Amino acid sequence: MAxxxxxxxxxxxxxxxxxxxxxxxxxxxxxxxxxxxxxMIGLWILLALVGIAAFAPILSPHDPFVQDLGNRLAPLxxxxxxxxxxxxxRDILSRLIYGSRITLYIVAxxxxxxxxxxxxxxxVSGYVGGWVDVVLMxxxxxxxxxxxxxxxxxxxxxxxxGIENAVLAISLTAWPPYARIARAETLTIRAADYISAIxxxxxxxxxxxxxHIWPLCVSSLIVRVTLDMAGIILAAAGLGFLGLGAQPPxxxxxxxxxxxxxxxxxxxxxxxxxxxxxxxxxxxxNLLGDGLRDVLDPKGGE
Amino acid sequence: MSMLDIxxxxxxxxxxxxxxxAVRAATxxxxxxxSFGLVGESGSGKSTILRAISGLAPxxxxxxxxxxxxxxKVRPKAFYKTVQMVFQDxxxxxxxxxxxxxxxxxxxxxxGFSDIDxxxxxxxxxxxxxxxxxFRYPHxxxxxxxxxxxxxxxxxxxxxxxxxxxxxxxxxVSVQAEILNLLVDLRRDRGLTYVMVSHDLxxxxxxxERLAVMKDGAIVEIMGVETLRKMEAKHPYSQSLLxxxx
Amino acid sequence: MMDTLLxxxxxxxxxxxxxxxxxxxxxxxxxxxxxRLGIVGESGSGKSMTGRAILRxxxxxxxxxxxxxxxxxVDLMQKTEKEMRAVxxxxxxxxxxxxxxxxxxxxxxxxxIIEAYRQHNRxxxxxxxxxxxxxxxxxxxxxxxxxxxxxxxxxxGGMGQRIMxxxxxxxxxxxxxxxxxxxxxxVSVQRQVLDIxxxxxxxxxxxxxxxxxxxxxxxxxxxxVLIMYAGRIVEICEADKLNEAKHPYTRGLLxSLPRxxxxxxxxxxxxxxxAWAQAPSVSGRI
Numbered sequence: 124m125a126x127x128x129x130x131x132x133x134x135x136x137x138x139x140x141x142x143x144x145x146x147x148x149x150x151x152x153x154x155x156x157x158x159x160x161x162x163m164i165g166l167w168i169l170l171a172l173v174g175i176a177a178f179a180p181i182l183s184p185h186d187p188f189v190q191d192l193g194n195r196l197a198p199l200x201x202x203x204x205x206x207x208x209x210x211x212x213r214d215i216l217s218r219l220i221y222g223s224r225i226t227l228y229i230v231a232x233x234x235x236x237x238x239x240x241x242x243x244x245x246x247v248s249g250y251v252g253g254w255v256d257v258v259l260m261x262x263x264x265x266x267x268x269x270x271x272x273x274x275x276x277x278x279x280x281x282x283x284x285g286i287e288n289a290v291l292a293i294s295l296t297a298w299p300p301y302a303r304i305a306r307a308e309t310l311t312i313r314a315a316d317y318i319s320a321i322x323x324x325x326x327x328x329x330x331x332x333x334x335h336i337w338p339l340c341v342s343s344l345i346v347r348v349t350l351d352m353a354g355i356i357l358a359a360a361g362l363g364f365l366g367l368g369a370q371p372p373x374x375x376x377x378x379x380x381x382x383x384x385x386x387x388x389x390x391x392x393x394x395x396x397x398x399x400x401x402x403x404x405x406x407x408x409n410l411l412g413d414g415l416r417d418v419l420d421p422k423g424g425e
Numbered sequence: 426m427s428m429l430d431i432x433x434x435x436x437x438x439x440x441x442x443x444x445x446x447a448v449r450a451a452t453x454x455x456x457x458x459x460s461f462g463l464v465g466e467s468g469s470g471k472s473t474i475l476r477a478i479s480g481l482a483p484x485x486x487x488x489x490x491x492x493x494x495x496x497x498k499v500r501p502k503a504f505y506k507t508v509q510m511v512f513q514d515x516x517x518x519x520x521x522x523x524x525x526x527x528x529x530x531x532x533x534x535x536x537g538f539s540d541i542d543x544x545x546x547x548x549x550x551x552x553x554x555x556x557x558x559x560f561r562y563p564h565x566x567x568x569x570x571x572x573x574x575x576x577x578x579x580x581x582x583x584x585x586x587x588x589x590x591x592x593x594x595x596x597x598v599s600v601q602a603e604i605l606n607l608l609v610d611l612r613r614d615r616g617l618t619y620v621m622v623s624h625d626l627x628x629x630x631x632x633x634e635r636l637a638v639m640k641d642g643a644i645v646e647i648m649g650v651e652t653l654r655k656m657e658a659k660h661p662y663s664q665s666l667l668x669x670x671x
Numbered sequence: 672m673m674d675t676l677l678x679x680x681x682x683x684x685x686x687x688x689x690x691x692x693x694x695x696x697x698x699x700x701x702x703x704x705x706x707r708l709g710i711v712g713e714s715g716s717g718k719s720m721t722g723r724a725i726l727r728x729x730x731x732x733x734x735x736x737x738x739x740x741x742x743x744x745v746d747l748m749q750k751t752e753k754e755m756r757a758v759x760x761x762x763x764x765x766x767x768x769x770x771x772x773x774x775x776x777x778x779x780x781x782x783x784i785i786e787a788y789r790q791h792n793r794x795x796x797x798x799x800x801x802x803x804x805x806x807x808x809x810x811x812x813x814x815x816x817x818x819x820x821x822x823x824x825x826x827x828g829g830m831g832q833r834i835m836x837x838x839x840x841x842x843x844x845x846x847x848x849x850x851x852x853x854x855x856x857x858v859s860v861q862r863q864v865l866d867i868x869x870x871x872x873x874x875x876x877x878x879x880x881x882x883x884x885x886x887x888x889x890x891x892x893x894x895x896v897l898i899m900y901a902g903r904i905v906e907i908c909e910a911d912k913l914n915e916a917k918h919p920y921t922r923g924l925l926x927s928l929p930r931x932x933x934x935x936x937x938x939x940x941x942x943x944x945x946a947w948a949q950a951p952s953v954s955g956r957i
Contacts, residue, residue, distance in 0.1 A: 137558075138524075141524070316517040316518040319512070321532075325536070335523075598884065599927050599940070602940050627930055631929035631930075654934065666859070669861075
């Protein structure tokens with residue numbers, strides 16, 4: 124009974140306070156998201172990923188760094204090694220579980236740096252216009268022109284290999300598309316009457332950009348970020364594959380694929396298992412992004 | 426004293442070969458407390474004049490004087506306490522992510538009022554919306570309700586001159602009647618001056634005391650509302666406009 | 672005695688949503704002969720939905736139900752989607768509000784008219800071109816050659832709408848449904864477009880359904896007027912007898928309009944009586 128009234132309270136047409144209105148809006152967005160089965164599957168997979176990363180020590184059957192040279196390249200289904208062992212006898216399942224932490228770390232860092240920088244550059248460029256727009260967009264073009272791996276190589280040469288530098292390299296090449304999106308959205312929004320209206324109240328550029336433009340740009344950026352996550356994970360995996368990302372013996376999924384490359388014909392599972400893990404997480408992000416777009420897309424109505 | 430004096434106003438967009446002159450040599454005056462109409466078809470420049478007055482049009486020349494003070498390229502903050510605007514499309518003039526309370530609260534905050542809560546309550550009452558609309562978002566409001574919020578926002582800084590850009594043309598007929606009545610009451614109660622743009626001559630005839638007819642950026646005739654009602658327009662374009670509207 | 676072109680009986684249009692089922696049109700019935708029938712209502716009255724429902728343009732999750740929607744005796748509700756494609760445009764055509772949104776912006780006007788013509792008639796390009804010129808001249812477009820080569824965005828609203836009418840009348844339909852055809856146009860152009868529609872409809876003996884929110888315009892232009900409110904028909908009158916309308920909603924609409932010849936201090940505000948939405952629909956069937 125209490126459940127029913129809470130739902131009614133959240134679905135009401137006449138909110139009674141700011142908090143009520145916000146909660147109601149969030150709840151309705153959630154209901155809309157929940158009706159999309161594929162998006163929910165994506166969400167569950169990602170929640171599972173977070174759970175696995177958080178409880179890695181408990182879930183993992185073995186220590187990911189312990190080598191057992193007598194038991195190298197054990198096939199799937201071996202006793203106590205469900206997913207087999209790699210070329211140094213380390214349990215693949217455990218390495219996948221601990222590797223999820225690294226994947227999440229990469230995803231979180233890039234998601235924090237790239238879209239934020241892109242949003243800042245894009246909205247300021249779009250709103251202020253003039254030579255500020257020209258300069259910022261040319262800087263964006265310069266970064267867009269860098270091939271990701273070449274920049275990563277440069278970083279590694281300069282600063283040494285490691286997961287942080289790989290993440291930095293990826294972020295530096297990932298932010299320009301967000302700047303472009305944010306700028307395009309800003310140009311459209313800037314022409315709207317509600318922006319004119321707030322300008323007529325004497326609002327300055329800072330206030331308009333942060334309180335009026337950002338809330339509208341954020342949705343499309345969130346969607347774009349989730350859809351890009353797949354690419355970012357693959358980029359990190361690629362760097363790991365080249366030996367530029369996480370360094371051995373770190374159980375980063377891309378590095379695991381690289382190590383398993385030599386055995387792909389006879390002992391295919393060593394490279395394929397981490398590959399499947401990357402595939403699953405990328406797919407989950409794609410599904411989540413699609414679902415979020417349906418909920419957050421400002422053009423699709425309110 | 427005159428509230429608004431426009432003298433030889435030119436407004437243009439673009440430059441050089443791409444220059445479009447939206448308003449050409451417009452001249453008229455509006456007395457304090459008067460309601461002045463601007464009529465014309467699309468492209469006549471009537472909305473552009475309002476945008477120029479409010480500071481939203483970048484390129485203009487000529488003279489615009491509000492309450493004795495000539496307007497410059499950049500508007501001082503005090504200007505926005507005197508002159509406010511209500512836009513045409515109620516669906517586009519409210520930020521989709523801001524509740525009514527946020528819209529009014531922000532406006533009051535920007536103008537330096539301290540008793541924001543009390544003022545928001547009073548504004549909503551003044552425009553005929555109850556308190557139950559206070560925390561709604563625009564998509565939870567009908568067209569007429571949104572326009573009332575837009576009017577409340579325009580009234581928040583306690584202005585003297587209200588620029589109305591086709592405030593009811595996007596609304597249903599029955600809602601239009603309510604909003605027009607509201608505007609009439611507000612003007613009477615607060616002694617406001619209106620400059621109202623419309624393509625609908627009967628709306629202008631109802632709301633305004635004098636009006637200017639515009640064609641292709643120029644004012645072709647200024648007449649009193651009685652002349653309009655008696656269909657005694659002098660300029661041939663005004664006559665044809667009248668004939669087509671009846 | 673006018674022959675009946677279209678017979679609509681007990682039409683319902685429903686939209687299921689998270690908050691329940693919303694009935695946009697609730698059991699309306701009317702017939703259309705070789706006349707100009709106006710459907711007037713405010714937003715949300717269901718007038719546009721009625722027009723779309725006749726053409727079966729309402730996609731799921733919208734549900735359309737009717738005892739019958741008969742065109743010349745044949746029930747359209749029984750037809751498959753494929754059969755409806757032969758009806759749409761061919762026997763019943765529709766002109767909508769803004770020609771900017773109904774004309775393809777990346778094709779020249781000539782190409783679009785020719786394409787429309789050749790879809791319904793076997794004709795060579797030259798024949799179609801000649802026919803297109805003929806159609807443009809029938810809607811009073813003088814330099815038809817130039818217009819054929821132009822793009823929609825180069826046309827004014829009035830010309831665009833006349834081109835739409837020309838295109839929609841190419842297949843010689845029996846019925847034209849016009850959904851707010853002049854609402855986006857300037858007052859002086861409205862009259863022109865209406866005159867053209869009137870002439871064409873009369874010359875071809877078509878039936879016209881004119882959907883609008885503008886009561887006076889519809890009364891001026893049409894022969895019979897249906898007034899819709901909340902998905903129901905609340906009143907039907909002959910256009911010239913609109914001032915004698917009896918239903919309080921119609922009277923309320925008429926009285927809430929500002930009038931140049933009858934100045935008032937305050938306009939009368941329509942007080943909506945919930946009984947209007949609950950009363951059954953008035954039948955417009957003859």
